[in-house]
Amino acid sequence: MSDARAIAEETARASYGRLLAWLSSRTSDVAAAEDALSDAFRAALESWPMKGVPDAPEAWLLTAARRKLIDGSRRRKTRAEATPALTLAAEEAEATARSKATFPDERLKLLFICAHPAIDSSIRTPLMLQTVLGLDAARIASAFLLSPAAMSGRLVRAKRKIKSAGIPFDPPGVEDLPSRLSAVLEAIYAAFGAGWDEADGAEAEMMDLTREAIYLARLVTNLLPDEAEAWGLLALMLHAEARTKARRINGVYVALKDQNAALWDRGLVAAAEEALSRAWSCRKIGPFQVEAAIQSAHAASILYQRDTTDDIAALYAQLTDLSPSVGAQVGYAAALAAAGRPEDGLYALDEITGALAERYQPYWAVRAHILRTAGDAASAVTCYERAIGLSRDAAVRSFLIDQKNTAAKRA
Amino acid sequence: MKVMLLANEAPEDFALRDDKAKFDAYMGEWYAFGVALREAGAMGESAALEPPSTATVVSIRDGVRKVEDGPYPDTKEQLGGFCIIDVTDMDRAAKWAAECPAHKNGFVEVRPILDLEQGDAS
Structure with missing residues (x-):
């Protein structure tokens, strides 16, 4: 992508998100604001890369949206209250766009609304991608393995709930901020995960969802620069993104x-x-920062040939404390084994019980790996077989089959 | 906006109503909740309901009226009472719901009242 094109697209996207945040926070009607802006946004994406970015991008978008706004208010006469409010908000936005050098950025409100506890957690990420970034429902649907019609339906329902349930657009107060922010960050990380899964599939060119997630995390760090976990999430995703080309040959x-x-x-x-050092400077530890620190230690071990295995094991121990999960515990086990403590590693795996471990592929892959290193090739082969059976991804599966065959030779 | 809090109580909560030793404490919590709402000027209509064992379910299927001993046994928790409150937004409503005594063993459903005046067709 050419630079001019990238700049145009980024400006169009930022302006779209700002305007949508402005209009919907004043009308509580995200869907109507989207409707009003959609054509204008599409026109901007076509025109700006060729003709250059206008001086006042928000004013440009509002002018382009004017016809749609007027048409909309005619068409929607029955929705008595909503439309005059939108037209009024649009007029106010237009005045602001013309009078100020930079249009105020209220996208944070939109992020918090999308990840509001009253919104079903599985729709938060799609909602964010659609409202803040202007991604279309079909594109989002493909990333989340849903039909476009099903995804559109779920997005429409979520927006209707925002309006009819009276979910407030005010940013959360101090008391609620930590939990509300962590919901926002998790939704962003879920977008990154969806992009990751896509990259693993056949359509590698679709993996720009990881970049969208990084864009959103950057946005949060710009708007809330003192929030350590936002920086931590950004650092974590950047480390993973940096390795994209090496991760799959x-x-x-x-x-x-x-x-x-x-x-x-x-x-x-x-x-x-x-980003990680910005996170540390906030002096408020959290799981994303620890995960980022683990990735940072991995990177250092390869780039500078430093033995960071003990550091990584200590970080995983901290992670299982801060945010206990099967994933963290399995990571801890693998880190202990890597630090020359395979027995402790197996012990950490044994602490995971029940159905969680049964169907969790990494659990079996790590158990197999530790057993193989410890010399128990026969048990390792059995565990590799479980892991292979649980892998969705063909490349990971063939990696595990190779590992199993190597172990089998020694059995 | 007007919102209805639907207090869904667990069987053990309903049982407290018949427990002489614990009745006062049980009712006291509801009374305190009502006072807090009234003092905040948020209280609308409210009522407690007789226990679910007293319910009757009426349905009409294929034109035939069917009256059955209720309630629908889908969930352990059953509607024990409701109150309509007047608040600015969902976050305020959720804060009140969190103070409602039913949430300890059961749950509280928060439902905006349909405003027919506003003519919202969405």
């Missing part, structure tokens, strides 16, 4: 320790480190 999955660091995007690694 000709469709074959490459484990982190075997990756060719020359293929890493060093600019992204540096950006990740910077």
Whole structure:
């Protein structure tokens, strides 16, 4: 993508999000505001890359949206209250767009609304991608493995709930901020995860969802620069993003320790480190920061040939404290084994009980790996077979089959 | 906006109504909740309901009226009472709901009242 095009698209997107946040926070009607702006946004994406970005991008968008706003208020005569409010808000926005150098950024309100506890958690990420970034429902649907019609329906329902349930657009107060912010960050991380899954699939060119997630995390750090976990999330995603090219060679999955660091995007690694040090400077520890620190330690071990295995085990121990989960516990087990403590690793795995472990592929892959390193090849093979049976991803599966065959030779 | 809080109580809460030793404490919590709402000027209509064992379910299927011993046994918790409150937004409503005594063992459903005056067709 050319620079001019990238700048135009980024400005169009930022202006769209700002305007949508402004209009919907004044009317409580996200759907009507989207309706009014959608054509104008599409026109901007066509025109700006060629003709250049206008001086007052929000004013440009509002002018382009005017016809739609007027048409809309005619068409929607029956919706007595909603439309005059939108037209009024649009007029106010237009005056603001013309009078001020930069249009006020109220996208934070939109992020908090999308991740409001009264909104079903599975629709928060799609809602964010659609309202803050202007992604279309079909594109979002493909990332979340839903039909476009089903995704549109769920998005419409969520927006209707925002309006009819009276979910307030005011940012949360001090008391609620930590939990509300962590809901926002989790929804952003879910977008990143969806992008990751896509990249694992056949359509590697669709993986820009990871970039959208990074954009959103950056947005949060710009708007709330003192929130450590926002920086932590950003650092975590940048580290993962930096390794995209090395993680998969000709469709074959490459484990982190075997990756060719020359293929890493060093600019992204540096950006990740910077974000992590911003996070530390806020002095408020949280799970995303610890996860980012683990990735940072992995990167350091490869880039500078430093033995960071003990650090990584200690960080995982902290992570299982801060935010206990099966994933963290399995990571802790793997880290203990890597630090030369395979028995402790197995013990950590044994602490996970029940159905959670039964169907969790990494649990079996890590157990197999530890058993193999400890010399119990026969048990390792059995565990590899469980892991292989639980893998959705073809590349990961063939990686595990290779591992199993190596173990079997020694059995 | 007007919102209805639907207090869904667990069987053990309903049982407290017949427990002489615990009745005062049980009712006292509801009384305090009502006083708090009234003092905040948020209280609308409210009522407690007789226990679910007294319910009758009426339905009409294929033109035939059917009257059955109710309630629908879908959930353990059953509607024990309601109150309509007047608040600015969902966050305020949710804060009141969190103070409603039913939430300890049961749950509180928060439902905006349909405003027919506003003519919202959405």
